[in-house]
Amino acid sequence: MPEKPSILKRATVAKSRLFRADELHLQFSNGEERIYEKLCSGGPGAVLMVPILDDSTVLMVREYAGGLEDYHLALPKGAIDRGETPEQAANRELKEEVGYGAASIHWLKKIYLSPAYMEHRIDVLIMRDLYPERLPGDEPEPIEVVPCDINNLLELVMREEVVEGRTIAALFMAKAWLAQNASKAI
Template identity: 75%
Template sequence: MPNKPSIFKRATVARSRLFRADEIHLRFSNGEERTYEKLCTGGPGAVLIVPLLDENTVLLVREYAVGIEDYHLALPKGAIDQGESLLEAANRELKEEVGYGARKLQFLKKINLSPAYMEHGINIVLAWDLYAQRLEGDEPEPIEVVPFPLADLLQLIMRPDVCEGRSIAALFMAREWLAGRLQVDSPLVTPEAPGHGQ
């Protein structure tokens, strides 16, 4: 593996409410120098949840995406609030977007969206043993929840309204973990839930 290039200059060239763009000057181990732009984000990160209503039914959400200027079908997701663990954030977002909490949560993997120019990543969490509980979220309109058979995953990903790569990757990882073909290092978490253990 080659040596990582050294950063000899960094400057912020643009800033918005959500993002910061940095210009990064690099020197590679062979002496070549290049300038890259990197989209930076603040905050503790984000979660994407694969909620299982039962062993073969995943819950998806249909919501508006300004990037494509249309509605699309994807997994629920959201930012991790300050002071929250990623699993607490996953359970909160699940309650806000889907109307369920989870008695069992499993972190699968953190993935990066476009590592060539963006530092943002998202933590994939599998959630099951669900119970009904809704929290007020910050969505501008009600979110439609769409159950779909996990066994029909290939049919799902070929639908024109399913276009988000991170949701597709998360669904495949969840399917492989459930089948015992994917090993992860993090432990299963069972948060307390209303009525659980009574």
């Protein structure tokens, strides 16, 4: 593995209510110097849940996305509050967004959204043995919960309204994990 570059200088160059951008002055092991910019994480991270209702049904949500300026179909997700584990945050967020809790939670993987210039990461968790329970959430409007067939995965991710890379990656990882752990599946 290559030697990591030295950080010669770090400075915050922009800050908003949600984001902070830092400039990194780097020197690589061969002496080359470059300036990188990165979006920094503002908290303990986030969770993305793959709620499995039964052998073939994954629960997705249709909600407004500001980046798209439109609605899209994705897996539920949310921020980890300070002091929460990813599992606790995932179960809370699932109750807020989908109206279910999970008796069985399996942490799958931590993924980074765009590591070339973003520090943001998200923990992917499989949520099984679901039971109805709703907590009040912070969404501006009710979220539509959409049951989808995970057995027709390619057809699902090719739908025009399924555009989020995190959702697509998590669905493929979850489907593979469920296949390997069929004896433990619902």
